[in-house]
Amino acid sequence: MSHTFDDISQQLKHRHRKSTRLKWITMGSLGLAGLFLVLFFADMLNKGLPAFQQAYIQVEINYNEEAETDGRQAFDEELIPIISRTMVRVIPMELRNNPDMIGTSTNEWVLATSEVDQYLKGHRSSLSPEERAAIDERVEAGQVDMRFNTTFFTNGDSKIAEYAGILSAVIGTVMTMIVTLAISFPIGVMTAVYLEEFAPDNRFTQAIEININNLAAIPSILFGLLGLAIFINFFGVPRSSPLAGGMTLALMTLPVIIISTRAALRSVPDSIRHAAFGVGCSRWQVVRDHVLPLAMPGIMTGSIIGLAQAMGETAPLIIVGMVAFIPDAGVSFTEAATVMPAQIFTWSGEPEQAFVEKTAGGILVLLTILISLNAFAVVLRKKFERRW
Amino acid sequence: MQTNQLLLIFCAALLLLGLLAFFAGRSKATRIRSAGTAMFAQPDQYAWFTVLSTAGPALLVSALGAFVLLLMGANIPTLYLLAASLVVAAIGLLVSLNQVKPDFHARQAMERVIRMILASAALISIFTTFGILFSIISEAVRFFKMHSFWEFITGTTWSPGASFLAAAGRGDGGGAEFGSVPLFAGTFMITAIAMLVAVPVGLLSAIYMSEYAPSKVRTVAKPVLEVLAGIPTVVYGFFAAITVAPLIVTLAGFLGLDASYNNALAPGIVMGIMIIPFISSLSDDVINSVPDTMRQGSLALGMTKGETIRDVVVPAALPGIISASLLGVSRAMGETMIVVMAAGMRPNLTANPLEDMTTVTVRIVAALTGDQEFESAETLSAFALGLVLFAVTLVLNLVSVLMIRRFREKYRVNNL
Numbered sequence: 131m132s133h134t135f136d137d138i139s140q141q142l143k144h145r146h147r148k149s150t151r152l153k154w155i156t157m158g159s160l161g162l163a164g165l166f167l168v169l170f171f172a173d174m175l176n177k178g179l180p181a182f183q184q185a186y187i188q189v190e191i192n193y194n195e196e197a198e199t200d201g202r203q204a205f206d207e208e209l210i211p212i213i214s215r216t217m218v219r220v221i222p223m224e225l226r227n228n229p230d231m232i233g234t235s236t237n238e239w240v241l242a243t244s245e246v247d248q249y250l251k252g253h254r255s256s257l258s259p260e261e262r263a264a265i266d267e268r269v270e271a272g273q274v275d276m277r278f279n280t281t282f283f284t285n286g287d288s289k290i291a292e293y294a295g296i297l298s299a300v301i302g303t304v305m306t307m308i309v310t311l312a313i314s315f316p317i318g319v320m321t322a323v324y325l326e327e328f329a330p331d332n333r334f335t336q337a338i339e340i341n342i343n344n345l346a347a348i349p350s351i352l353f354g355l356l357g358l359a360i361f362i363n364f365f366g367v368p369r370s371s372p373l374a375g376g377m378t379l380a381l382m383t384l385p386v387i388i389i390s391t392r393a394a395l396r397s398v399p400d401s402i403r404h405a406a407f408g409v410g411c412s413r414w415q416v417v418r419d420h421v422l423p424l425a426m427p428g429i430m431t432g433s434i435i436g437l438a439q440a441m442g443e444t445a446p447l448i449i450v451g452m453v454a455f456i457p458d459a460g461v462s463f464t465e466a467a468t469v470m471p472a473q474i475f476t477w478s479g480e481p482e483q484a485f486v487e488k489t490a491g492g493i494l495v496l497l498t499i500l501i502s503l504n505a506f507a508v509v510l511r512k513k514f515e516r517r518w
Numbered sequence: 519m520q521t522n523q524l525l526l527i528f529c530a531a532l533l534l535l536g537l538l539a540f541f542a543g544r545s546k547a548t549r550i551r552s553a554g555t556a557m558f559a560q561p562d563q564y565a566w567f568t569v570l571s572t573a574g575p576a577l578l579v580s581a582l583g584a585f586v587l588l589l590m591g592a593n594i595p596t597l598y599l600l601a602a603s604l605v606v607a608a609i610g611l612l613v614s615l616n617q618v619k620p621d622f623h624a625r626q627a628m629e630r631v632i633r634m635i636l637a638s639a640a641l642i643s644i645f646t647t648f649g650i651l652f653s654i655i656s657e658a659v660r661f662f663k664m665h666s667f668w669e670f671i672t673g674t675t676w677s678p679g680a681s682f683l684a685a686a687g688r689g690d691g692g693g694a695e696f697g698s699v700p701l702f703a704g705t706f707m708i709t710a711i712a713m714l715v716a717v718p719v720g721l722l723s724a725i726y727m728s729e730y731a732p733s734k735v736r737t738v739a740k741p742v743l744e745v746l747a748g749i750p751t752v753v754y755g756f757f758a759a760i761t762v763a764p765l766i767v768t769l770a771g772f773l774g775l776d777a778s779y780n781n782a783l784a785p786g787i788v789m790g791i792m793i794i795p796f797i798s799s800l801s802d803d804v805i806n807s808v809p810d811t812m813r814q815g816s817l818a819l820g821m822t823k824g825e826t827i828r829d830v831v832v833p834a835a836l837p838g839i840i841s842a843s844l845l846g847v848s849r850a851m852g853e854t855m856i857v858v859m860a861a862g863m864r865p866n867l868t869a870n871p872l873e874d875m876t877t878v879t880v881r882i883v884a885a886l887t888g889d890q891e892f893e894s895a896e897t898l899s900a901f902a903l904g905l906v907l908f909a910v911t912l913v914l915n916l917v918s919v920l921m922i923r924r925f926r927e928k929y930r931v932n933n934l
Contacts, residue, residue, distance in 0.1 A: 145822050145824075145825065146822055148822070148824055148825075149822035149823050149824030149825065150824070151824070152823075152824040152827065152828065153726075153730050153823075153824070155722060156722045156723065156725045156726035156729075156730060157726050157730065158722075159718065159719045159722035159723050159726070160722070160723040160726045160727065160731075160739060162719055163719055163720075163723050163743060163746070163791075163794050163798070164739075164742065166746070166791045166794075167742065167745060167746055170749075170757060170791075173757065173761050174753070174757070177760070316639075317639045317642055320635070320636050320639035320640070321636075321639050321640040321642070321643060323636055324633075324636035324637055324639065324640045325640060328633055328636055328637070329637075329640070337644070338640050338641075338643060338644060340919075341643055341644055341647050342643050343915075343919065344647070344912065344915055344916075345643060345646060345647060347845065347848060347849075347911065347915040348650065348852070348908070348911060348912075348915075349848075349849075349851070349852020349853070349854070349879070349907060349908075349911055350852070350854070351852060351854045351879055351882060351883070351904070351907075352650055352654070352852070352904055352907065352908055353650070354886075355650070355653060355654055355882075355900070355901060355904045356646070356649050356650045356653050356654075358653075358886065359653030359654070359656070359657060359901070360649050360652075360653050364588070365588060366588075381646045381649075384642070384643060384646070385643070388643070412625055412626070412629050413629060414628070414629050414632050414633075438748065439748075441750075442748075442749070442750025442751070442752070442753075443750070443751075444750065444751065444752040444854075444855050445751070445854035445855055445858075445879070445883070448854075448858075448883055448886075448887060449882075449883070449886050449887075453887070471750050471752040471753075471855075472752075474752050474753070474756065475752050475755075475855070475858075475859070478752075478755070478756050478759065478760075478859060486760060489756055489760075490756070493753050493756060496750060496753070497749070497750075497753065500748060500749075500750070501745075501748075504748060508741075
């Protein structure tokens, strides 16, 4: 079989075309991955940003005799369906505390119900056409206003959508992360120091190494099973508490911290150790005074990344019961608490449209915290990284 | 007296003893030294040695006592236990003070203790693995006492049904069937969809980043892809349930197909997006460590760049790529939140990804968040499912580690 010159150059052209095609295909898939990311963030922003706005209505409150037992009497009858139930609820208590307010009336901005809020934002709402018309009238009259939603940041969970906030979840997250870091940071660093600086290279050390790598790849839900069976059922740690959740997450974060600490220790050149040994330091003195301080930026970076990972983890916490309904968070390690991802999970199960928005709003808060943590870790690494 | 108060008093007493040990040890060492005797260690080292030998044994005794209390149910009053620990601490103080002599190597003694403390910290990771194994196996065994292992592995009906009544002493638990095949079918279906998304996109992105992209694009693209891995899974779950699933139902409607809102496709695709960076990042490292001489040889033979990549670079990197994909599979199988929020609850043995299916992890969560007794077969079934999940992911991880080790040995690279 013989080829003419034209055949071969034709073939060559074809081959080069194929080669270029591969380049475009690979570029396209990287673009696709980027597109996923952009679409995802656009969708979250689109759904979540309205959560930071909340409708308020200007109403007249008449503090009369009947309102002392039934808060609804303080408002116009037509207002009852459109103002938040929480506003109606506080009236009798307010009057009992200040009896001389009876007979007076004030003009105040109060929370609107989530249905009004959703209607004004153009979402699905269960308001009747008459109610919608009434709202439109009030908007015309300037008696309805969209304001920054401070309730979202100052309240705990609530079954009333417009009154639900993320504060108790934030407090729970902080408490849980304190426990997680307090356990996993010292143990992780100590393990890494032992493996890198002290351990002889024997079977036992290799077993620990394989085991750590394997722990890093075990599904997180299995850590939840461990937390439930050992911490809660066996040691009697209170269920749903930051202590139980934090201990479970600590075991999960441990491999991340160990692996990054080992990398940081390994990057400290041996000449430093030799110099320290040369002036008569013992092994521990070398590690404590020379190797660890030099490796600290790397260790901190790894720990922050591990912390961010633990902060977004939900599955093991559901298993240890941290999906409780917490309206007021106490600063306690042993009482029931919830964390941000668990709060997001709880809200995502609520059928009301307003809670979809709350969920996305909570997600934005969580993502902001996680991205700033990661960015901080990157900055830390950039600033203190040393090339030897 | 309250246990908390007792503990507080114990800690305060121990702290006091420790301080006493520090100053007593240091003053004795300083005294000896100022008398003109040469010593093996600094006074501070003697001081720390006395502190360690005061607090160490005391803490050990109290921890051991607490463990015996919990494990064996022995009835030792906390007061006696803590008092005994304090006595041990006092004895340790006296003995160690006696040890502060010129010919005693305080620094080496401390070094030994510190080494032991570090080694015991390293043991905790081993304890964690054993803890997971122990907790899962012991509960799973109880489950298999109630329901046969064979039925669990081969049964095609999963209906925990009335098992909680049996645990409460009512009903006979009849009607409860624990055949895990539909759950594993669902898990494999969703994992397969995820890998269909993640492997092509991840691998091709890795090829672009390591073979074509200018270094500027590379330094930006890699961390951006890592962001995908850093997004919490609960967020992906919300995205899958609220955005992707309705989209798929609408699209299927256009094609005249009937899709469930809990279809398997939505969690599968979103899980695939989550796994892209795991695959791309490891594949990128592997492709980068294929020796350049192979590329040069191939180009010198007249192969085009595309042919070099397809026929030389990728086959050489294959063990690493397979290893990355296996890690991705193991992550997809253990993934919980996305499927809990977006996949169905109904065990359904089907090959149609538009129908609702449930997975192993969904059933684990459902069994443990319900209001059944812990002793009920349904709750215990979570541990049986967890056991299988643990075994499968363990095997996948080990195979993956072996593959990457083979690659590393073949090309003698050290940075993987």
